[in-house]
Amino acid sequence: MKLITAIIRPDRLDHVREALIQADITRITVSRVTGHGRQEDIDIYRGQKIAPNLIPKIRLDIAVNDEFVDITVDTIIDAASHGEREIGAGKIFITPLEECIRIRTRERGGTAI
Amino acid sequence: MRKSVIASGVLLLAGLLVQSSAHAAERVVTDSGTTAWMLTSTALVLLMVPGLAMFYGGLVRTKNVLGTMMHSFGAMVIIGVLWPMVGYSLSFGPGVLGGFVGWDSNLFMLQGIDEKIMPTHIPEYVFAMFQGKFAIITPALIAGAFAERVNFKGYALFIALWSILVYSPICHWVWAPDGFLFNLGASGAIDFAGGTVVHISSGVTALVAALYLGKRRGYPRNVMHPNNLVMTLIGAGLLWVGWFGFNAGSAIASDLATARALTVTQVAAASGAFAWMIIEVFHHGKATSLGVASGILAGLVAITPAAGVVQPSGAFALGALAASICYTAILIKNRLGYDDSLDAFGVHGVGGIVGALALVFFIRPAWMADAAAKTASKSWTVWQQLGVQATAVGVTIAYAATLSLVLLVLVEKTVGLRISENDEMSGLDHSMHGEHGYGLINLN
16 A cells, blocks of 8 residues: 655646546545745845745645556646646655554455555 | 905905805705715725625635636726726716617716716715716626636626626616606606616626536536635625615615615515525525525615615515525526526526516505606506516616627637636636635635
8 A cells, every 4th residue: 555645736636636536546635735845946145045935735645555556646647737847746755555444444454445 | 555455355255155155046065964975875885896706705616716806806996997987978978879878978087077066965976986886896796607717808808898888778778867767657667776777687697698608617516615605704794784875875865765775675684584594494404604695685686676665564575585586596597507606697687586576566655656646647556567667677688688698709709708628627816817815724
């Protein structure tokens, strides 16, 4: 099992969400986050280093079984990129997931996802 | 020398006094009480526009909150410019083109009224600005029907054209002293504060626009939750408060007629909300906040044409009747599946028609007696007045629907009104305005 964490632009949320549903990935958690990547590099302004602004982003957390990792990642990449090759389209992190438990039935592991 | 200066000063003063009293005799003077109330009303009606922005803004999804509020503020800006320029002249100038519309080039940019005091004892500036607020809110009401899916440029062009070609003519027919609906029947079509001019015209246009532009992407399959009902309720509250200016100001007086209009406005709003609440409790088991807000609006819309002629019992009946019929209309809309997103037709169109027609059954006897006295046969029945009302409603519906369709097609084919699928998915705030409404709260 893997936990896929994607950081995307807010205006691409609906595109990504719909694409994921089309690809049968329907269990997702979405949150509004802020942060900065390379989108606004640290500037030197009148000799002072200025910290970049915090930029609003959307974070998707998706737990999947191993065989679904590729389709999920590809779907997010296709839907989240806006074609203009602009920086700021986001990032995807994949981490191993130790356990998954469905609270209602107390099932554990792959079937609980 | 000094003496003669003083003497001539006294003489001059006396001369001025004589002159000004002579002026008073030949010219109408302002009545400070009426003027003060009309200035207040003018401000109250303008307050309804941000009220409407909040009402509509809270009902859409987060990504469209600014785009939707900009529809109301855009009307405030665009009509705010157009009205003093040409709108007032087109609406309240003497009839031209066979009474189709008014026009007086002296009223262009309000030039001719700099000194004018109206027979109602208020400066004409106050009347022109008061009417201007109605012209602002009317196109803003339409925006509820095509919320979340129109291009801002197209919208701006549409409301500008609509205001000139639809609002001003209808306003002229109904409210100008030489308008043909103003003079229909014994004592004119009754439209105290804008049942036909404001609510039916905008409601019908809303329906035509919703049908022409089509549904939002994903409607009705995807649920589209309001992003902030708190804001919607504040907006409904501001609309209620502003409506006292809208209705009680429409008497263009500060007297008994004003008091009557204010009272029935309060009664109808409360009765509309009460009826909607009761219906929901029986139908769903719960009274919702959006239901109360909708009931308030239904009641207010229905009393708008009637505020000058009905008594409180009539206001109670009209409010409750409008709430039940609007509630049914929205249920039918959901069955039919067209996407009048924020029920601009369901509340303003339907509520306006209910008010304009049903008011005849609640007219105070004194008004009917006056109307009868004006006829040759000295009799005037409720059914004859219903005929007059139906004519006014029918004319408004037919004219607004036809012209709006022409304008919609025109704007869609030139500037473009419906936005692209990609922009619609990103949301109006991002795609039209390059902004976002909220910081870290509210995700949907």
